[in-house]
Amino acid sequence: MGRGCGRGYGARVALTSSPEQPLPVRSVSRALGDWINRLGRVWVEGQVTGIVRRPGMGTVFLTLRDPVADVSLRVTCPRAVCDAVGPALVDGARVVVWGKPSFHPGRGTLALAVVEIRPLGAGALLARLEQLKATLAAEGLFAASRKRRPPFLPAAVGLITGRASAAERDVVENARRRWPAVRIVLREVAVQGPLAVAQVIDALRELDARAEVEVIVIARGGGSLEDLLPFSDEALLRAVVAACTPVVSAIGHEQDTPLLDFVADVRASTPTDAAKRVVPDVGEQAIAVAQLRARARRVVEHRLDREERWLADTRGRPVLATPTRDVDRRADDVSALLARSRRCVRHVIDVTGNDLAATRARMRALSPAATLDRGYAVVQRTVDGAVVRGPAEVAAGDGLAIRVAGGTLRATVVDG
Numbered sequence: 135m136g137r138g139c140g141r142g143y144g145a146r147v148a149l150t151s152s153p154e155q156p157l158p159v160r161s162v163s164r165a166l167g168d169w170i171n172r173l174g175r176v177w178v179e180g181q182v183t184g185i186v187r188r189p190g191m192g193t194v195f196l197t198l199r200d201p202v203a204d205v206s207l208r209v210t211c212p213r214a215v216c217d218a219v220g221p222a223l224v225d226g227a228r229v230v231v232w233g234k235p236s237f238h239p240g241r242g243t244l245a246l247a248v249v250e251i252r253p254l255g256a257g258a259l260l261a262r263l264e265q266l267k268a269t270l271a272a273e274g275l276f277a278a279s280r281k282r283r284p285p286f287l288p289a290a291v292g293l294i295t296g297r298a299s300a301a302e303r304d305v306v307e308n309a310r311r312r313w314p315a316v317r318i319v320l321r322e323v324a325v326q327g328p329l330a331v332a333q334v335i336d337a338l339r340e341l342d343a344r345a346e347v348e349v350i351v352i353a354r355g356g357g358s359l360e361d362l363l364p365f366s367d368e369a370l371l372r373a374v375v376a377a378c379t380p381v382v383s384a385i386g387h388e389q390d391t392p393l394l395d396f397v398a399d400v401r402a403s404t405p406t407d408a409a410k411r412v413v414p415d416v417g418e419q420a421i422a423v424a425q426l427r428a429r430a431r432r433v434v435e436h437r438l439d440r441e442e443r444w445l446a447d448t449r450g451r452p453v454l455a456t457p458t459r460d461v462d463r464r465a466d467d468v469s470a471l472l473a474r475s476r477r478c479v480r481h482v483i484d485v486t487g488n489d490l491a492a493t494r495a496r497m498r499a500l501s502p503a504a505t506l507d508r509g510y511a512v513v514q515r516t517v518d519g520a521v522v523r524g525p526a527e528v529a530a531g532d533g534l535a536i537r538v539a540g541g542t543l544r545a546t547v548v549d550g
Contacts, residue, residue, distance in 0.1 A: 163239040170237040170244065178246065179254065180207070182227045187213070198231065198246065209233070211248040219251050221264045228254040260359070263366055267393055270368075275375050281399045284380045284412055288348035290317040291412050292341035292379070294334055296325040301353040301384070301405040308409035316413050319347055325354040330364035335373045342377045349412050350377070352394065353384040353405040365392035374398060384408035506539040513537075516544075 149165060151157045180198035183206075187194050194216045199206045209231065216223055223229070233248035253261050270276060291309065295302045302320070309316050319341060323333035334352065341347045352374075354365065364370065365385050374381050374397050383398035384405045395401040402408035448454060498504055502512065513522040516533035528534065528547045536543040 160239070163237075163242060167237040167239045170235050173235050175232055175234045175249070177230055177232050178207070179228070179230050182223060182229055183225050185216075185223070185225060187216070198229075208243065208245040209248050210245050211251065215249060215251055219253060220261050223251065223253070224260075227260070230254050263393065266366070266368060267396070270371060270393065270397065275371070276396045280375075282380045284349040284382065284400060287313070287414060288316075288412065290319050290344075290346045290348065292319045292321070292344070292347040292350035293353065294321050294323055294337045294341070294350065295353040295405075296355075297322040299325070299353075299355060301325075301355045304405040305351060305353050305384070305409045308406050309413050312409065312415040313413040314416065317346075319344070326357065326361045326364060331367045331370050334364065335370055338370075338373055338377060338381070342379045347379060349380050349382060351382045351384055351402075351405075351408050351412060352398070353408055354386065355405070356386045362386055362392050365394040370394065371397045382408050382412060503539070506537065509539075511536050511538045 149157055149161070178198065180200055182196055183199055184197040185194065186196065192213050194211055194213050196209050196211075197206050198209050211231075211233070219229075230252045231246065231248040232250040233246045235244065236247045237244050274280065293302065293305055295305065302322070306318055306320075309318065321337035321341060323337050324330045325334070338350060338352070341350050352365070354362070362385060365383075371393055374394065380399040382400045382402055383392075383394045384402040384407065385392050385394055386404075388403045400411055402411050453460065506512070514520060514535045514537070515522060515528065516535055519535075520527075522528055522534065530547050530549055532547045534545045534547060536545055
């Protein structure tokens with residue numbers, strides 16, 4: 135006789151079988167399915183692994199592991215149930231699910247059909263943090279436009295960290311190794327527990343009020359989600375936003391992302407990285423200065439070489455090699471023009487002299503003096519100087535002036 139299997143809760147159903155008359159797989163599978171399907175819904179606690187969300191499917195598949203024993207159970211749930219949990223439903227999250235066991239005869243698999251999922255412990259905490267993150271992001275507190283760049287070389291660096299902590303040592307030692315003259319203004323506070331938020335806020339406000347402190351570093355080593363919780367407190371986040379001094383967040387390790395990382399002006403992956411971000415490396419700066427000096431020297435030398443070549447080319451031009459050549463050429467032009475002008479003047483004078491001589495000859499030929507030279511005379515009455523042209527124009531006793539070539543004679547008319 136074969137072994138029986140239970141029906142309902144504790145009832146047994148006998149399945150008759152023998153080596154000569156074995157049961158088919160379908161019969162056993164159907165019996166298992168009938169028994170499992172009679173089970174009611176139960177609350178189950180476990181750890182989520184292997185979440186599968188296929189695009190276009192309304193069902194999400196995941197595995198629920200027992201955190202103590204090496205036991206796991208396949209889980210199926212509607213996509214809406216997983217979406218209701220939000221970002222807290224990730225691999226490793228502790229949850230409590232409400233579902234009904236179900237057996238699929240065709241594949242011979244057992245699964246838990248879940249209709250509700252509740253985050254447990256860290257899962258619920260992550261959900262609250264995601265809600266606060268969404269609220270602050272909606273207010274624009276994570277915007278890159280409001281973040282300030284720390285100064286290149288701050289006069290003093292404010293450091294808020296735990297008492298005698300590894301984070302303090304990492305920041306201080308690395309900062310002084312990079313820039314030995316750096317000044318650290320240290321404020322030791324509680325970095326976990328109920329007093330942490332208030333002490334960090336007080337230290338932040340005190341350092342922010344000091345004019346010489348130009349950048350503030352909030353540093354802490356790694357820890358659990360609960361240990362880093364103060365650095366996701368809303369009061370601290372808003373105090374960082376209200377600070378006038380740039381704030382650097384250096385909380386935990388690379389994988390730790392408290393909300394302080396999002397509102398701080400600069401996020402450092404570790405406290406050591408924070409030291410690299412707030413002060414420059416003196417060796418690197420010395421190399422950079424040397425490179426800049428060499429570059430400036432090359433630029434000046436290149437400029438001098440170029441100007442020297444230009445000067446040599448300019449001096450080699452004919453106008454500068456023999457600067458008097460143009461003057462000499464112009465002097466020859468002036469001499470030629472002067473000679474030409476003199477010839478022109480002489481020609482004009484000669485032509486004018488010839489014309490003048492001809493005119494003088496014509497005037498002499500037509501002048502009364504020439505007639506007088508030929509023996510003629512001009513008779514004028516003394517009284518009025520009129521020229522006497524005939525005897526009738528004078529009377530006895532009139533005085534006459536007779537002009538001849540040699541001079542003037544005076545006469546008196548005797549008989550008119």
